Amino acid sequence: MKVIARRPESLTEAKFHYCPGCTHGIIHRLIGECLDELNLRENAIGICPVGCAVLAYEYFNCDMLEAAHGRAPAIATAIKRLQPNNTVFTYQGDGDLASIGMGEIVHASLRGEKITVVFVNNAIYGMTGGQMAPTTLLGQVTTTSPYGRNKDFEGYPAKMAELLSQNEGSAYICRTAVNNPANVIKTKKAIKKALQIQQQGLGFTMVEILSTCPTNWGLSPLDALDWVEEKMIPYYPLGEFKVKED
Amino acid sequence: MKTAQVIMDTGARAAALAVKSARVDVVPGYPITPQTSIMEAMAAMVENGEMHARFIPVEGEHSAMAAAVAASAAGARVFTATSANGLLYMHEVLHMASGGRLPVVMCNVNRGIFAPWTLWADHQDSFAQRDTGWIQYHCSSNQEVYNTILQAFRVAEQINIPVMVNFDGFAISHCLMPLTLPPQEDIDRFLPPHEPEWRLDPAQPSSFSNVTNASEYAPFRQMLSDDIMASIPLVKQAAQEYKDITGMWDGDTIDTYRLEDAEVVALAVNSMAAELRLSIDILRQQGIKAGLLRPRLVLPFPAEDIINALPQNAQVMVLDRNYNFGHPGGILASELKSVLFGRRNDITVKNRVMGIGGIDLTRTYMATEIRAMLDD
Ligand SMILES: Cc1ncc(C[n+]2csc(CCOP(=O)(O)OP(=O)(O)O)c2C)c(N)n1
Ligand code: SF4
Ligand SMILES: [Mg+2]
Numbered sequence: 089m090k091v092i093a094r095r096p097e098s099l100t101e102a103k104f105h106y107c108p109g110c111t112h113g114i115i116h117r118l119i120g121e122c123l124d125e126l127n128l129r130e131n132a133i134g135i136c137p138v139g140c141a142v143l144a145y146e147y148f149n150c151d152m153l154e155a156a157h158g159r160a161p162a163i164a165t166a167i168k169r170l171q172p173n174n175t176v177f178t179y180q181g182d183g184d185l186a187s188i189g190m191g192e193i194v195h196a197s198l199r200g201e202k203i204t205v206v207f208v209n210n211a212i213y214g215m216t217g218g219q220m221a222p223t224t225l226l227g228q229v230t231t232t233s234p235y236g237r238n239k240d241f242e243g244y245p246a247k248m249a250e251l252l253s254q255n256e257g258s259a260y261i262c263r264t265a266v267n268n269p270a271n272v273i274k275t276k277k278a279i280k281k282a283l284q285i286q287q288q289g290l291g292f293t294m295v296e297i298l299s300t301c302p303t304n305w306g307l308s309p310l311d312a313l314d315w316v317e318e319k320m321i322p323y324y325p326l327g328e329f330k331v332k333e334d
Numbered sequence: 335m336k337t338a339q340v341i342m343d344t345g346a347r348a349a350a351l352a353v354k355s356a357r358v359d360v361v362p363g364y365p366i367t368p369q370t371s372i373m374e375a376m377a378a379m380v381e382n383g384e385m386h387a388r389f390i391p392v393e394g395e396h397s398a399m400a401a402a403v404a405a406s407a408a409g410a411r412v413f414t415a416t417s418a419n420g421l422l423y424m425h426e427v428l429h430m431a432s433g434g435r436l437p438v439v440m441c442n443v444n445r446g447i448f449a450p451w452t453l454w455a456d457h458q459d460s461f462a463q464r465d466t467g468w469i470q471y472h473c474s475s476n477q478e479v480y481n482t483i484l485q486a487f488r489v490a491e492q493i494n495i496p497v498m499v500n501f502d503g504f505a506i507s508h509c510l511m512p513l514t515l516p517p518q519e520d521i522d523r524f525l526p527p528h529e530p531e532w533r534l535d536p537a538q539p540s541s542f543s544n545v546t547n548a549s550e551y552a553p554f555r556q557m558l559s560d561d562i563m564a565s566i567p568l569v570k571q572a573a574q575e576y577k578d579i580t581g582m583w584d585g586d587t588i589d590t591y592r593l594e595d596a597e598v599v600a601l602a603v604n605s606m607a608a609e610l611r612l613s614i615d616i617l618r619q620q621g622i623k624a625g626l627l628r629p630r631l632v633l634p635f636p637a638e639d640i641i642n643a644l645p646q647n648a649q650v651m652v653l654d655r656n657y658n659f660g661h662p663g664g665i666l667a668s669e670l671k672s673v674l675f676g677r678r679n680d681i682t683v684k685n686r687v688m689g690i691g692g693i694d695l696t697r698t699y700m701a702t703e704i705r706a707m708l709d710d
Contacts, residue, residue, distance in 0.1 A: 187394060231377065232363075
């Protein structure tokens with residue numbers, strides 16, 4: 089008998105706590121598959137964010153460390169510098185990475201830290217109940233922008249992939265989405281490439297992934313996938329923004 | 335004459351409604367559970383025009399307090415709210431508010447602190463800010479949250495010291511209780527518009543929070559220390575005048591229950607102190623002459639009022655929902671012992687830490703604990 093699909097060994101047996109239709113789970117699985125395929129499970133150390141993925145340590149079958157809100161890149165920096173042969177990744181939401189952790193992520197990239205950041209952009213603070221994030225789109229309704237984000241008061245959505253691709257220390261910066269099978273496959277390729285570039289020691293790597301939050305967007309799981317396509321991708325174009333050659 | 339309105343609402347909404355009736359100008363904020371419900375309620379009121387304030391959604395609590403400090407320096411009436419790690423992240427700028435003598439009012443919705451994470455209430459967060467130069471109230475009901483925010487603005491603006499209004503996450507912030515909203519004209523009578531003595535004003539150039547040498551620095555710090563102590567009569571006056579206008583009373587610096595003839599006194603703050611009233615009744619039924627002393631003002635610690643309120647030879651059972659690391663037990667017990675020392679040698683103090691990280695504190699549990707403490 090030939091096995092054609094199975095749970096990656098880099099994920100535990102635990103059931104995800106994510107809401108129905110939330111794509112955090114897909115992203116977890118893709119990371120698990122990449123760690124398996126690159127044979128990194130025994131070698132990897134992950135940093136959990138504060139956000140809906142706060143329990144990620146329950147799901148990844150490797151060493152995990154829980155960060156304070158926004159501090160994952162600094163924690164990853166220290167771990168990678170002390171254990172340069174380990175593969176170190178952070179898993180961060182847009183509130184965690186682009187709001188309270190904005191300083192840390194920019195400096196990790198400027199320093200060219202040889203880590204991989206998986207950045208889950210769902211345009212909202214999911215965990216705390218749907219407040220406006222730095223990535224919330226103009227006009228998007230959240231609990232702290234009940235009449236839609238207004239550029240005059242709340243400014244413009246942060247384009248993190250574009251921003252970090254400007255830094256010399258960044259070796260690989262890519263934006264993908266997980267709203268359809270083709271994009272899921274591209275996301276997996278991007279995560280794998282980021283991990284490989286980390287292994288080559290070329291610098292800072294980040295994959296920004298457009299993800300859904302049906303619960304706080306107030307949409308059905310299917311409508312949420314359409315919302316990624318129709319609203320998010322036009323503002324947050326997909327593709328590779330920086331690829332440093334060996 | 336307009337009459338008060340009575341509604342059912344949560345502690346978080348009570349806070350937001352108090353901020354609205356205080357006619358606050360600026361609200362910077364960053365979400366954190368369980369405080370977020372206050373921010374959300376205010377954001378909705380600001381956006382639908384019910385509340386005439388500027389809501390500034392910033393990128394973290396350090397910036398939230400920095401924006402609050404700056405708005406206050408510009409002469410605005412400012413409010414913000416936070417919990418747990420959000421409060422800890424503000425720590426540096428809390429000193430800027432008190433040292434800069436800026437009357438910001440902030441709600442801290444008490445929650446245990448990281449690491450490890452917990453969402454539930456204990457009092458380590460606010461007690462860890464004991465030495466930041468803020469005045470601190472701790473509240474035990476939704477109504478008290480509402481009333482205290484209004485009193486806090488009065489006191490803060492009279493003496494130019496920021497005030498923190500603390501109450502428990504979930505037990506208060508998310509539970510519905512009846513809430514009396516006095517008519518706006520009564521609130522306006524109690525809390526006049528903020529007229530700061532000094533503010534950032536290009537017409538009268540001035541600079542704030544400057545660099546000093548020691549001969550200037552030390553007097554500033556001494557003044558802050560003295561003025562924090564001098565806030566006690568203002569706290570009492572605010573409570574009394576609020577009562578005269580609205581008829582509502584939560585205590586002033588302290589709140590007591592069946593204390594006069596008590597031989598055993600429970601001392602605690604926040605929602606557990608409300609539940610403790612029921613424990614006191616249980617103990618009385620069991621033949622123990624129990625009473626309650628709840629410090630409503632925790633900073634400055636109301637030494638004289640506590641000394642005067644405690645019955646002769648009482649045994650005080652301090653129930654701390656925090657740790658005083660480096661000492662056995664909790665912080666309230668240490669505070670109490672330091673004020674009693676040399677003043678009330680007839681009093682004995684016993685202490686237990688309980689309810690950490692949200693462990694439920696029921697009336698029967700606390701009554702049983704107090705009975706057990708008698709044998710400690
Ligand atoms: C210092 C501090 N401030 C605020 C919080 C509250 N908090 C927890 S998660 C979160 C936002 C999470 O949003 P995001 O990073 O976008 O993750 P998502 O839940 O959307 O995946 C916030 C503000 C905290 N834990 N610590
Ligand atoms: S709140 Fe949003 S991001 Fe969080 S698990 Fe639910 S759908 Fe996913
Ligand atoms: Mg998010």
